[in-house]
Amino acid sequence: MMRTRITLTALGLAVVCGACGGEGASEDETARDLSLAPAESIVALDDRPQETPQPVSRPQAARPRPPAPKPEPEAPSLSPPVLPAGTVLELAAVDTISSRVNQPGETVTATATTHVTDPDGNVLIPAGAVFTGVIEAIEGASGPGGQGTLVLAFNRVTFGGRTYDMEARSDTVGAAMRARGVSAGDAAKVGVGAAAGAIAGRILGRDTKGAIVGGVVGAAAGAGIAVATKDRDIVLPAGGLIRLVLAAPMVLEVGGE
Numbered sequence: 001m002m003r004t005r006i007t008l009t010a011l012g013l014a015v016v017c018g019a020c021g022g023e024g025a026s027e028d029e030t031a032r033d034l035s036l037a038p039a040e041s042i043v044a045l046d047d048r049p050q051e052t053p054q055p056v057s058r059p060q061a062a063r064p065r066p067p068a069p070k071p072e073p074e075a076p077s078l079s080p081p082v083l084p085a086g087t088v089l090e091l092a093a094v095d096t097i098s099s100r101v102n103q104p105g106e107t108v109t110a111t112a113t114t115h116v117t118d119p120d121g122n123v124l125i126p127a128g129a130v131f132t133g134v135i136e137a138i139e140g141a142s143g144p145g146g147q148g149t150l151v152l153a154f155n156r157v158t159f160g161g162r163t164y165d166m167e168a169r170s171d172t173v174g175a176a177m178r179a180r181g182v183s184a185g186d187a188a189k190v191g192v193g194a195a196a197g198a199i200a201g202r203i204l205g206r207d208t209k210g211a212i213v214g215g216v217v218g219a220a221a222g223a224g225i226a227v228a229t230k231d232r233d234i235v236l237p238a239g240g241l242i243r244l245v246l247a248a249p250m251v252l253e254v255g256g257e
Helices: 002-035 184-205 208-228
Strands: 088-093 107-112 123-125 130-139 149-159 162-173 176-179 232-236 241-246
Touching (some): 130 162, 149 232, 149 241
Antiparallel strands (some): 088 241, 107 130, 130 149
16 A cells, blocks of 8 residues: 555656646747747848959059269360460471562461470470461562561461461561672673773773773772672572461361361
8 A cells, every 4th residue: 555655656746747847848949949030031132243352452662763863074165275376386488488589478388397385285286287378578688788578477277187277477587688690780780880991091091001991990890889789689498497476366276177
C-alpha cells in the first residue's frame, strides 16, 4: 500500500513538470517565431547594378621647377682702334717724285716702313701697308741757293684686303735739290756774254787779240750768269723718307671697305 502511494506521487509530479515544461517551450517557440523577419518585405528592392566607385584623384604634389639658367654675360662691345691726331707715320716713296716731271694733284703711293702700334704694343697698321695720296704742292728752286717745295697729302691706307680712310700731311720728306742740265736758255746766256765780251775787247784793245781775250772773258761772265740763275729741281727718290702726321683721328673700323 505504501509503495502504491509513492508511485502515484511520483507520477503526479512528473505530469506537473511536463506541463510546466511544455508551456515554457511554447513560449520560447512563439518568441523565436516573432523575432524572425517576415518572408515578404515591403521595402522596395533596387535591382539597378551598383556603379563602380571611381577612384578619387588626389592632386599631385607640384614638382619643384628647375632653376632658371643664369643669363650669359654679354660680350663687351669692342670699340674700333683709333690713332689720335698727331700720330707720326714713317713711309717710303714707291716712285721718284720730281718738280721737273710731276705736277700738283698727281697720285702718289708709299708704304709703311715699320709697324704702327697702340700703347699696348698691338699692331694697328703693319709694315708694308700701302698709303695713297696726292701731291699737294711741288716747286723747284729758281736759283742755286733756293729751296724747293714738296708737300704730300694722304687719305687712304690699305692692308689685309681692306681700305681705311685717313687724313695726313707730310711733315718731312727726304728730298734733295738737283741742278738741271744746261738748257737752250742757259746756252743763250753764255753766248750773249761771249759776244758782249768780244765787242768790248775790240773797242778797248782795237785789235783782234783784244777781241779774242774779250770774248773769253765775256763767255766766262755769261757762264757765271747761267750758273747763278740756273733752276734746281726738288727730287724725292724712290724709297725716300716721307714722314706723315695725322691731321685728324684715324678710326680703324672693323670690316672696312
